[in-house]
Amino acid sequence: MPRLVVISNRVAVPKARGVPGAQGGLAGALNAALKANGGIWFGWSGEETDKFTGSINYVRSAEGVTTATIDLEHQDVEEYYNGYANSTLWPLFHYRIDLTRYEREFGKGYERVNERFAESALPLIEPEDSVWVHDYHLLPLGERLRSMSIENRMGFFLHTPWPPTNLFVSLPYHERLVRAMLHYDLLGFQNNTWLESFLHYCGKELGADVAPETGAVTLEGKTTIARAYPIGIDFDHFMSKGDTGEARQAQQRLMASTRRRTAMIGVDRLDYSKGLPERLDGISRFFDRHPERTRDLVFIQIAPPSREDIGSYQQIRATLEQKAGQINGARSDVDVVPVRYVNRGYAQEELFGFYRASKIGLVTPLRDGMNLVAKEYVAAQDPDDPGVLILSMFAGAAQQFDCDGEGALLINPHSADDIAHNIRIALDMPLEERKSRYEKLITSVREENVQRWTENFVGDLAGVER
Incomplete structure (x- = not known):
């Protein structure tokens, strides 16, 4: 060769x-x-x-x-x-x-x-x-x-x-x-x-x-x-991260901090292509429609900064901080904060643990070549109790993850209504359907590595x- x-x-x-x-x-x-x-x-x-x-x-x-x-x-x-x-x-x-x-x-x-x-x-x-x-x-x-x-x-x-x-x-x-x-x-x-x-x-x-x-x-x-x-993704290499103490500690850390609430996670570079402001608008719409579920769901957005010398990236960071603050200001209680916005990166071992602890993965780019976070989220799930992937129809991964409508929940990331509607579906999805969708997705992730x-x-x- x-x-x-x-x-x-x-x-x-x-x-x-x-x-x-x-x-x-x-x-x-x-x-x-x-x-x-x-x-x-x-x-x-x-x-x-x-x-x-x-x-x-x-x-x-x-x-x-x-x-x-x-x-x-x-x-x-x-x-x-x-x-x-x-x-x-x-x-x-x-x-x-x-x-x-x-x-x-x-x-x-x-x-x-x-x-x-x-x-x-x-x-x-x-x-x-x-x-x-x-x-x-x-x-x-x-x-x-x-x-x-x-x-x-x-x-x-x-x-x-x-x-x-x-x-x-x-x-x-x-x-x-x-x-x-x-x-x-x-x-x-x-x-x-x-x-x-x-x-x-x-x-x-x-x-x-x-x-x-x-x-x-x-x-x-x-x-x-x-x-x-x-x-x-490098499937075997990524799965090996789940066997580490760092991954298990990260999983337990997140689960303990959410106190029986369902964790929903997004992991994206701080970039306007990722649809982060639109994502927060959809989450805000969900809480507006279902205020009683503030104690059922917590959203964790991990957004490491990138290209900080470019003005449009500085603007999106300010926009995200404002939107996250508005949601938390309207929906928080002394013991409840619905959105956690984290402006830093984590090692793969920790991300594996965070993915495993999160029952909804929210991946909503406005346009993306592929999006490997979607594949990592699926790979990290517990086969006996998997989470649900909500995925933008405009991510490259959508062509592999549609699975004839029985894989990821595909959404229009420009629509706050669509995001809110599918968060509710994911939050209430029964175990058997979650397992069925996961099995189709994990086959693709494992084989198309x-x-x-x-x-x-x-x-x-x-x-x-x-």
Whole structure:
């Protein structure tokens, strides 16, 4: 099997293992891929330097995963990361055109940093390696590497949604960006919805020859394959967290603090795509309709901060604090607080315990590529007394978790009525129905895991004809 070179914006360096927040969904997935295939993981260190040199920092973990990182200049971080990646592409890809900023300097910084990534990664790539690039930060990286005479098989996976054509064309130079993507041999998307949007764009705007049944996109004699590869969790690794003392302690801690009330949990980065204000509106609507149930239900929202230098993220934090305060001000008693808003992260062991102690998982993004919290919540449930997952129909996971209407409770996250209605259904759902729904969901989580995701993508990339 060829060695794997993974390239992503950030790298989870070995020293960060076990630190809360250090191992996100992407980090866990890529570590699993590298352990299985061997190779190297390259990206930005997260550190700034006065002058970019391209000097590479190497770290080798006890598990055999080598990481290689570079430092970026402050201007790079502002224009490439805070700017084009997270103030232009991120909101646009999550259908938030109202928050999308189109700044010429952002675009220049994005192109400059992709060039720097390519120049720095070039010496790491050996002739037989397969190169796997990740996410919206590095859409044009394949084209840059091709211009440097890299002929290796190269694949790209997008962890976010891909927006409809009528939204994507609002991006200046959108054609140039997609033409750059077509220098990869294989493009991966989280589900068929995002894949179909991409194929539609290629046919309508580029005039490419698109074969939807195979995902082949042919433009000017070059063919790229585009397919859906739903990402999963590292199931066995995550389940092992449940056997730890930290997980059991976290479970007991939450159960003891709720004092026989049903715990409902949400775990999300502090991001406008996660639908957190709308979620609190739905919870407020539930308590307005059922004030007598204030003593039956407590909602715990864990929301670690992210991208705090960006104004829209500062605003959402203030909004959440206000809404949580309003609910608690109206519904609290001396011994009852209906909403617990926690603005920090926790280790996976603790999250496992919190999930297990919560009889409702509330996952309501306005738009999400997949959403691995939904899968972790299901995995952590007690098979003999499982909780109920309430899931946004706009999360990528919804396509796997519908189960013909007998899996997760799918809701419209924009509707406070729909959220409130399904909270009541989940709260009153009998055990046999909870177990039936859980059994369908856990089968998907167990089988559609990160190892299968990796094997499918890497296997297809190895089979691409060049």
